[in-house]
Amino acid sequence: MEERLNARFLKKLGSFRLDVTLTLGTEIGVIFGPSGAGKSQTLRALAGLSKPDEGYIKLNGRILADASKKISVPPKDRRIGLVFQELSLFPHLTALENVAYGLKCSDRLEVAAEWLHMVRLDGLSDRYPHQLSGGQRQRVALARALAPEPDLLLLDEPFNALDGPVRRALRRELKWLFNKTKTPIIYVTHDIEDVCSMADRVFFIRDGELAASISVQSLWDPSVQGAIWHSLGWGTLIHGVIEERSGLCWIVWDGGRLALRPTVRVEGDVTAFVAPHHVKLLYPNLSVDPELEDNVIEGVVAERVVLGGTTRLFVRACNLQWQVEFLNESYATMELSEGQRVRMAVRPGCIYVLGSASNSCTLGSCMETQFEQERSTPFSALDEKGETAYEGEDLDHRGSLRASPLARSHSDRRE
């Protein structure tokens, strides 16, 4: 494929070092990695909002930055659109004026109106940003960035603040817009659903280092996936065998097993990925959501790391090291020091079996328990469904534990 973007640069930010190598054709590239890995900084450097210390950035053969020749094209001349994480819509302008902002032609308002039509916001052109819903604001931001017909579109976790259905709709729209405009897109996310549903190419970033890039097809290729996911150093990888038992699909490994979504149709040896924010800690004195019952695991906290606003636990359980991530203020009442025993659970829909692109990429129930949503309700899944379970099974933890063969084998071992 024809190469559109070619960047290789280094940027020092205090003690943090950002080292980026990336090339992109006419495709959607997703930069995937944990929070604080340097994803946003990469986009800022590409857009020209910060200058790299070393290296170069080339777009469609144009040199945008070359540190050795002291070239740095200002953002206004780069022809790169950027949708910010916080959207940054101009509060003093209407939706139409926001979209028209980057247009210089004489019929700019007409062109802007066409873009509003394209993102299905007809009739809302006179609204100010604070009069629009989250999804509508998102669409305005997208239209504003695309209207000047940039050579490259950058999106910084744009769908973060939105809930499941709106996210899905916007992903589809973005994909549609890409097919229409053929503008290469770089999309930054820490959500694996985004990778599955949108990307042609995935860039992994970790501790400021972005190098590994693979096409999404090979992401599910068993021969290469292990090394790639390991290089990410984020999340939990399970190497196991798929088995069907008592009408359920399981991934079984030496040390434990977890139920998978029934739609998974793979066989034999596989690797599965569980994102850290999809591992939920369970309160010891609350009953377990029926959907989680099969997937309760017990372990010991090996390490506790606080990174900015989130806490990451490394929990040793079932012969694996699990990464668990949550917002600092969650689980405030729980004792989570190192050496502490904890119970946790993974929703079947949140276990991504690598090596089966078609199955892993169906958008499933996991959408409803996005990390972001927990900002308001720390454990919404339990709160919503736990209520009803309370009445009959009040305090019957043994009952719910016994329902899980995995948990039982564990308590057996303990006794």
Added chain:
Amino acid sequence: MISSLVLSLKVLAVDVPLLLAIGTSLGWLLARRNFRGKEALSLLILLPVVLPPSVLGLYLLMLLGRLSFMRELGLLFSFPAAVMAPLFPSLPIMVQSARSGFASVDVGLEDAARTLGDGEFMVFWRVSFPIAKRFLMAGLALASARALGDFGVTLMIAGNIPGRTQTLPLYIYSRVESLDFAGANIAAILLTGVGVMSLWLVRRMEGAHGGAS
């Protein structure tokens, strides 16, 4: 009375645009740029707030009267001096408002404008200025009222020459000195009215600001 009123209005007509231009640019500089001596500059601008007007006037008198090239300009005790004098005590008010106004503008919005093809001046003109406008207008209303009411500094460098440098506050002083309280009262009511109006304007700007964004 009429000649003093006209003179005061003439002074304002020159000072208001000057306050807006100088105050806005200094405020933006202090809010958005980092440079050597930034803190020193900001203290220097604030100094007239704490200095007695007579002291400030004395320093300006020395500056304009002692330096030969300044003296040759012949600014002292003339209309230009009456225009210049109120700027010093009122500029800090404008600069402070503009500074906090620009500091309140989200840098992300300015970055967004940059990626949409705007250079630095256009970013200022299309984003920073309109968003900070209410702060600027509130600051301008207060600073203008302060400029209109300036007494000490004007007296020190422009004098109290009826028809040439005698602005309204100086007129009141002269009337009281010659025990003409009726004349003093009329001028005082006029100035009080202007003061109340500028406060009302500031209130309205601040109120509307909270509502719009």
